[in-house]
Amino acid sequence: MSYYTFYAFQKDYPNDDACLNTIMQLRYGDKPVCEGCKRETKYHRISKRRAFACQFCGAHVYPCVDTPFEKSSTPLNKWFYAMYLFTATRHGVSAKELERQLGVTYKCAWRIGHQIRKLMADNDKGGLFGCVEVDETYVGGKRRGKRGRGAEGKTVVFGMKERGGEIKTRPVPNVKRKTLEPIVRETIRPGSLIHTDELRSYTTLGQRGYKHDSVQHGRGEYARNDCHVNSLEGHWSLFKRSVRGTHVHISAKHMSKYLSEFDFRHNLRKSPGNMFSRLMELLRETQPV
Numbered sequence: 248m249s250y251y252t253f254y255a256f257q258k259d260y261p262n263d264d265a266c267l268n269t270i271m272q273l274r275y276g277d278k279p280v281c282e283g284c285k286r287e288t289k290y291h292r293i294s295k296r297r298a299f300a301c302q303f304c305g306a307h308v309y310p311c312v313d314t315p316f317e318k319s320s321t322p323l324n325k326w327f328y329a330m331y332l333f334t335a336t337r338h339g340v341s342a343k344e345l346e347r348q349l350g351v352t353y354k355c356a357w358r359i360g361h362q363i364r365k366l367m368a369d370n371d372k373g374g375l376f377g378c379v380e381v382d383e384t385y386v387g388g389k390r391r392g393k394r395g396r397g398a399e400g401k402t403v404v405f406g407m408k409e410r411g412g413e414i415k416t417r418p419v420p421n422v423k424r425k426t427l428e429p430i431v432r433e434t435i436r437p438g439s440l441i442h443t444d445e446l447r448s449y450t451t452l453g454q455r456g457y458k459h460d461s462v463q464h465g466r467g468e469y470a471r472n473d474c475h476v477n478s479l480e481g482h483w484s485l486f487k488r489s490v491r492g493t494h495v496h497i498s499a500k501h502m503s504k505y506l507s508e509f510d511f512r513h514n515l516r517k518s519p520g521n522m523f524s525r526l527m528e529l530l531r532e533t534q535p536v
């Protein structure tokens with residue numbers, strides 16, 4: 248397993264200029280063509296601004312436009328360091344931690360954290376296929392009842408995980424069939440084998456072009472003929488422990504961003520050394536906000 252060490256990160260991004268040059272390279276490539284004079288050009292850095300000028304006509308380009316950095320006065324190397332921290336942890340990074348590490352205000356740290364989570368959410372791609380676990384859980388609020396069902400203040404979270412592959416999680420308003428089934432059908436390709444627990448909302452999946460198998464958690468059954476939702480349950484417990492340990496509480500409003508952050512790390516778990524570069528690629532693809 249190869250990791251992107253802090254030592255390597257510091258070498259790659261020793262200062263603001265290194266970060267800006269990377270963003271320029273990501274967004275304009277090796278052979279940029281000037282919008283002004285339509286010639287293949289070299290751009291020169293304009294000092295003290297996050298801008299470059301065409302060597303022929305002097306037209307300016309601003310590579311940070313449409314990225315999370317555009318309206319931020321926080322130095323780029325602090326942003327990059329924050330992104331590094333998000334890829335170097337299993338449990339996530341709290342705003343308080345960012346405030347300490349970056350030496351910025353809490354408000355600024357909070358905003359940076361959420362922008363990075365939004366970027367991570369863009370990593371969501373493609374459908375799931377094969378053997379797919381599907382499960383729901385309740386996050387936050389007070390625990391009531393055996394599985395904490397129906398308790399007030401909890402957010403319902405729904406997840407699908409291809410065995411050995413990617414995970415996709417998101418908050419849902421409830422666990423009714425009419426809520427969950429459309430999500431399954433838009434995410435999991437027909438013909439897949441879906442494993443669930445005994446929740447009634449799943450009982451019609453077998454009539455929707457899927458093979459369906461379930462474990463009876465209520466009867467103390469956790470796996471049958473290789474049918475289980477253990478990988479998702481492992482993910483839920485990591486997520487919940489991290490929320491308690493790192494963030495203490497997450498509001499329903501922001502739940503999807505935190506889920507995306509944990510999906511991102513899970514989906515790149517086999518190549519942790521590529522997490523940071525994947526974030527860089529996502530920057531290149533950022534849409535206007």
Ligand SMILES: [Zn+2]
Pocket residue numbers: 281282283284285286288301302303304305306
């Ligand atoms: Zn030009």
